[in-house]
């Protein structure tokens with residue numbers, strides 16, 4: 001009895017201590033930002049209270065609230081503080097972003113999170129490495145994503161897109177109410193293309209309704225919000241030393257064994273037989289030997305901006321050893337699955353609720369198909385200007401990665417202000433909110449592909465359209481993603497009429513996840529178009 005009472009008292013004192021600490025740090029943070037004359041956006045305590053009060057709100061709603069606070073205060077910089085004391089500055093001015101992303105990139109080479117070094121599966125991932133190591137690895141990996149290399153992968157995308165059409169057919173036939181959750185088909189499609197293009201593996205995703213082993217492992221890599229995950233990621237990202245001490249890792253041992261086993265045995269087989277694969281494992285093996293080059297004419301402006309200027313002295317030999325290849329294959333699955341699926345889903349959704357846009361797109365798709373003997377090619381997909389406009393408007397309206405960040409690596413005076421950003425602080429960029437700001441996009445809540453027409457797109461400031469980030473640390477997989485998505489949307493529009501169904505969520509609500517996802521699935525009715533072949 002006494003023991004239980006004592007435990008209760010200890011627990012009580014712990015709770016009191018925690019609350020006192022949170023209140024103390026909140027007051028300290030308020031005073032810190034007041035002394036800097038910067039708007040304070042609240043901290044862990046404030047955010048926790050927000051989610052407790054508005055139970056149904058997601059982190060994207062909170063981002064919107066923060067952006068609105070900044071607009072009302074007529075400020076372009078605001079701040080908050082993380083549990084570990086790291087000061088974040090939210091920056092929303094396109095001119096400042098140009099300096100952070102590109103002009104003063106040497107102050108912002110890294111991302112915000114540091115990970116414990118004992119986590120073998122992640123320590124060599126491009127997204128988590130820093131400074132010279134990042135420069136060396138990025139300059140080795142960039143040539144693996146150029147036009148020529150993605151063109152080589154196009155037949156794999158094409159196979160997966162055809163399997164997707166058959167799968168959707170079957171789902172619709174089996175559906176009692178004439179509607180399906182398209183998320184299921186698109187999840188299989190993205191997993192299938194990634195498995196073959198990245199690791200040269202057959203995901204077997206389309207061979208069965210239940211998730212195949214590759215799908216199960218791939219999905220486990222995705223970040224979802226749960227109390228357990230919240231705790232794990234807080235320890236990992238905010239207290240990496242503690243995570244190392246406690247052997248907390250980002251992914252479970254089963255995932256490490258699955259991916260490392262499959263990828264390393266594939267490398268071994270290539271080394272012994274001399275056979276080459278048509279996948280990223282092969283491209284990385286060639287990059288390791290310095291056998292890949294990027295031709296200047298293969299690059300878009302987005303990629304030219306990403307060129308790392310100056311000497312690249314990063315030692316990369318060990319970054320692309322076999323463990324490094326495993327890490328980066330897993331990263332491409334991780335970074336490419338959710339984001340691409342999100343873009344596909346919101347594009348199909350927009351086409352369903354705006355039939356006139358769907359009709360216009362279909363006309364372009366049919367013309368291109370006629371010109372190319374009934375099949376799509378890499379070049380024909382990228383020649384479709386209206387498709388490009390629709391995808392860009394989807395990326396503006398529903399950016400799959402709604403926020404990005406940079407870590408400040410040297411003290412930095414924000415241009416045009418007297419705000420000194422100290423080394424070790426972080427910059428947050430609310431991509432989604434910038435995309436919905438009426439100063440850059442008149443009538444921002446209107447889905448209008450014409451914003452990206454040849455006449456209009458020149459008027460868009462580069463730093464207000466950030467679906468793939470900007471500068472040398474932008475998304476390396478953009479070309480891969482756009483090719484895959486354009487093909488899958490063209491196939492869908494050619495084969496099906498896409499319509500809203502009873503369960504289609506209008507207006508859309510979002511899940512609390514790392515990337516933008518519909519809250520309760522993407523329910524749509526897809527009707528086979530007459531004249532298209534059902535195999």
Ligand code: HEM
Nearest residue numbers: 127332335336339340401404468469470473474475477481
């Ligand atoms: C529609 C699909 C995608 C979207 C919207 C997207 C978006 C983004 C964004 C916003 C960033 C941060 C950029 C910055 O901070 O400037 C990023 C980084 C990254 N993305 Fe993507 N991404 C997509 C698909 C892919 C794919 C398919 C891959 C790989 C196959 C990929 C690999 C990466 C990697 C490795 C990084 C980190 C780059 C670095 O730190 O150097 N992404 N992506």
